[in-house]
Amino acid sequence: MTDGAPGVAVVGGGFMATVHSRAARAAGARLLGVVASSPERSAAAAATLGFERGYDSFDELLADPAVDVVHVCTPNALHAEQALAVIAAGKHVICEKPLATDVDTAARLVEAAEVAGVTATVPFVYRFHPLVREARARVASGELGALLTISGSYLQDWLLAQTDDNWRVDSAAGGRSRAFADIGSHLVDLIEFITGTRITELSGAVRTFFAERGNTTAITTEDAAAVVIRLESGAIGTLLVSQVAPGRKNRLHIEVAGTELSIGFDQEAPETLWLGRRSGTQLLPRDADQLHPDAARLSIVPSGHPMGYQDAFNAFVADSYAAMAGQSPEGLPVFADGLRAARITEAVLDAAAEGGWVRIASPTTENRIPA
Structure with missing residues (x-):
């Protein structure tokens, strides 16, 4: 350089x-x-x-x-x-x-x-929304209490109509998975990043609603996936991923519930973080004066001046370049995180094909859980 x-x-x-x-x-x-x-x-x-x-x-x-x-x-x-x-x-x-x-x-x-x-x-860029870092910091501090449940979804509508077509629907160009590999990977990465705990087992179903689209025939890649997860902490959760959800342009939503606090983040409304308590709820703004240091670092304009997807992407690339220069930026997604997403995607497709629960594959464990 x-x-x-x-x-x-x-x-x-x-x-x-x-x-x-x-x-x-x-x-x-x-x-x-x-x-x-x-x-x-x-x-x-x-x-x-x-x-x-x-x-x-x-x-x-x-x-x-x-x-x-x-x-x-x-x-x-x-x-x-x-x-x-x-x-x-x-x-x-x-x-x-x-x-x-x-x-x-x-x-x-x-x-x-x-x-x-x-x-x-690898660009798991939603990690770089300041309020995602705030959610992560609050979980790590113990404010959430013991993690109980997770609900997550990533919904889009750009492939809603049968006439909608794209190279991604063809497994030869996009791979065995489409919706989950494309957007579900972001969802599971964000869940594990925020909670600091890993998905260990899952079960689910996938659906291909249109076997033909535009110029593409014999489509086998999924339009949607519904998944139930278990985490190493003992928490359980549900995930819904769809590219055929009318009106949803890029709605990545995660809510984690603990014994003391629930935290909700919505990528289409990234300027506030929902904090839920039995005695009351709060919408926390993206205001550097109220945020943990790692979240404040990524909050590059004053509160009230909206930040979004490109800002998150810019922060990811800047941190990647910083790592190339010998620094160690917090939360930088590397190829090992890309491999992790590939393992979870494979497990989702295997669970849908075989039925039952599938353990997340690793080099030292069997993929299939005995009945």
């Missing part, structure tokens, strides 16, 4: 590349180049996103010595191969989730990054 400003390249030219490029610019990075599906598209994306150049190929990007970090923003099936190549080139990597379309490959990515000694992060 030159003068602390990383040289950044992006693979992909779609919506997520736009979001990543805004965050890189906000972090003061040098926007070197973009590679898309063709040299012409690369040049067009570079011009649109404000990068210095379009690369003719992915290999040309990797060979550029000025590139310190590569943001992988391509369809899911390409993530693993491209991220492994970035790591092999000795560069840091920020890879969109899912890291891979299967658990074994995701584990390979974790190992490769560790062996290479590079920083490798």
Whole structure:
């Protein structure tokens, strides 16, 4: 890195590349180049996103010595191969989730990054809402009491109609799971991040409501998933994930209940945190003067000046770059967290296919729980 400003390249030219490029610019990075599906598209994306150049190929990007970090923003099936190549080139990597379309490959990515000694992060960016950090701090302080129950949902409507189509519905491009891998992964990451406890077992069902969409036929990826979870703390919970929920644009909602306090966070209304007690409730504003230090750190504008998704993404990228420079930012999601999400996603699909309860897979435990 030159003068602390990383040289950044992006693979992909779609919506997520736009979001990543805004965050890189906000972090003061040098926007070197973009590679898309063709040299012409690369040049067009570079011009649109404000990068210095379009690369003719992915290999040309990797060979550029000025590139310190590569943001992988391509369809899911390409993530693993491209991220492994970035790591092999000795560069840091920020890879969109899912890291891979299967658990074994995701584990390979974790190992490769560790062996290479590079920083490798995954954008579980909802961790970077200030009031998510406030919720986490209150749980960690014991204010919640003993954790009892969790209810969580992530609802969207962008695939509501049968005429709605996207590359993600095709398992060849998106992987075995769609709705859960795409948005359910954020939900479970946030649950474990806020509560500090892990999901150990789950049961559930998935549904594909439309086997055909637009130009895509024989669809097997799920539109919705309903899951019951058990956590290592003894708590239980329910999760609902859907991309066919009318009126819900990006509604990620979590409520955790303890013996003393309930805490509720809604990503579509991220400026307040709901605190529920038997003797009364409170809406806590995003006001740095009232927040724990880690939440206040991420509250970059005064209360009453709304913050949102791009702000959270900017904070994630800034912390990723800080880690590349040798710092240790609090709560930074790394490839091991991406692997964790892949394991939970696999367990959800296995539970739906087999029935009964499934233990979250790990290298040393059996996946299936005996009846």
